Amino acid sequence: MDVSNRSGGIRAAACKVPIPLAGLMLGLASAGNMVYAYNHELKTVFGLLSLTALMLLLLRIVYDVAKLREELRNPAVVGIVCTIPMGVSILTTYIAPSVPDVAYVIWICMIALHVVLMAYFTWAFVLRLDVKKMLPAYFITYVGITVGAVVAPTYGAYELGQALFWFGFISYLVLLPLIAYRAIVVRAIPEPLMPTIAIFAAPASLCLAGYLRSFETKELWLVGVMSALSIASYAAIILYLPRLMRLKFYPSCSAFTFPLVISAIATNATYDYLRTEGIDLLALQYLAWGEIALALVLIVFVLVRYVDFFLVKRRARSKSNA
Numbered sequence: 001m002d003v004s005n006r007s008g009g010i011r012a013a014a015c016k017v018p019i020p021l022a023g024l025m026l027g028l029a030s031a032g033n034m035v036y037a038y039n040h041e042l043k044t045v046f047g048l049l050s051l052t053a054l055m056l057l058l059l060r061i062v063y064d065v066a067k068l069r070e071e072l073r074n075p076a077v078v079g080i081v082c083t084i085p086m087g088v089s090i091l092t093t094y095i096a097p098s099v100p101d102v103a104y105v106i107w108i109c110m111i112a113l114h115v116v117l118m119a120y121f122t123w124a125f126v127l128r129l130d131v132k133k134m135l136p137a138y139f140i141t142y143v144g145i146t147v148g149a150v151v152a153p154t155y156g157a158y159e160l161g162q163a164l165f166w167f168g169f170i171s172y173l174v175l176l177p178l179i180a181y182r183a184i185v186v187r188a189i190p191e192p193l194m195p196t197i198a199i200f201a202a203p204a205s206l207c208l209a210g211y212l213r214s215f216e217t218k219e220l221w222l223v224g225v226m227s228a229l230s231i232a233s234y235a236a237i238i239l240y241l242p243r244l245m246r247l248k249f250y251p252s253c254s255a256f257t258f259p260l261v262i263s264a265i266a267t268n269a270t271y272d273y274l275r276t277e278g279i280d281l282l283a284l285q286y287l288a289w290g291e292i293a294l295a296l297v298l299i300v301f302v303l304v305r306y307v308d309f310f311l312v313k314r315r316a317r318s319k320s321n322a
Helices: 002-014 021-035 040-063 067-072 075-081 083-095 098-125 137-157 157-185 193-216 220-246 252-256 258-276 282-321
Strands: none
Touching: 002 040, 002 098, 021 040, 021 075, 021 083, 021 252, 021 282, 040 067, 040 098, 067 157, 075 083, 075 098, 075 137, 083 098, 083 137, 137 157, 137 193, 157 193, 193 220, 193 252, 193 258, 220 252, 220 258, 220 282, 252 258, 252 282, 258 282
16 A cells, blocks of 8 residues: 555655746756866756756656647747757766766667657648747747757767758748747737746757867858857847746746856857957956856756746645545
8 A cells, every 4th residue: 555655655756846847957958068177066066956857857758748748739848858868968078088888879869759749740830830820839849959060079970960950040040930929919829828938048049059069170151150149149138138037836947057058158169269360358257157057046046946946736635644
C-alpha cells in the first residue's frame, strides 16, 4: 500500500510540472557557460539546477503522455517544448570533456529531435498560418536550432554549425516582421503568454553567438549588423520588462532567462572578437558585464518564483489528501 501511495504521489506531482519549466532549464544550462570564465564552481551549480529541471520534465513526460499529446495542439507549447533539445544540447557541453562520444551522440539526437518538432510545427500550424495568431514562441521553433551552432565547435562540427546558423538566421529575418506585427500592431497576446514577449531578445543574440562560434573567418559587417539587432532587441525588452515582471506568476516567466543570458554571451563574444580585429570598445565590455549581472538577477528571480510555485502546489496537494 505504501509503495502504491508513493507511486501515486510521484505521478500526481509529476503531472503538475509545467512544460515551460523547459525554458528555465535552458536558461540555467546556458548561464553556467556564461559565468564559467568568472567562476567554475558556479557553472557546476547552474548545471545541476538545469539537470534537476530536466529530470522533472522527463517525469512529467513519462507520467502524463496523454495530456502532453493534447497540449502539443497548441503552437505555444510546441515552441516551448523545443527548448528541451536546446537545453540538453547545452548540457552536453558539460559532460563532453569526460565522455565526448556519449555527449556527441546525445547532441546529434537533440538536433534530430528539434528537426522533428520543427516539421510537426510546420505541418500543424504554419501551413494554415494566421499572422494575427503568431507568437514569439515561433522564434524558438525555427531560430532555436541555431543553438547547435553555439555547441558545434565543442565537437569540431564546424560545417554543421555553419549550416544551422544560416538556417536560423534566415528564419529570423523571415519571422521578425511577422511576429513584430503580431506583437506591436495586433497585440492581444493572452496574459499567461505575455512573458514570452521577452523571447524577442533571443534570436538575434543566438544567431550572433552561433556565428562567432562556428565560423573561423568572420565578416565584420555581418557581426556589426547582428550586434546592432541584438542590442536593439535587448534594449526594447529591457524597457518592457518591468511591466512583464509585475504580472502574477505564470510558468511562461521562464522566458525571462535564456534571452537575457544569450544576449550577455553574444555581447561578450562580440567584444572579444572585435579586440582580435584591433577594435577595443570598452563600452561594449561594460555592457556585457551589465547584461551578465541582470541575467543572473532574472534567473534567481524566476527560480525563486518557480520554487514558490511548486511549494504552493505541494501544500495544496497535502491539504486535499488530509
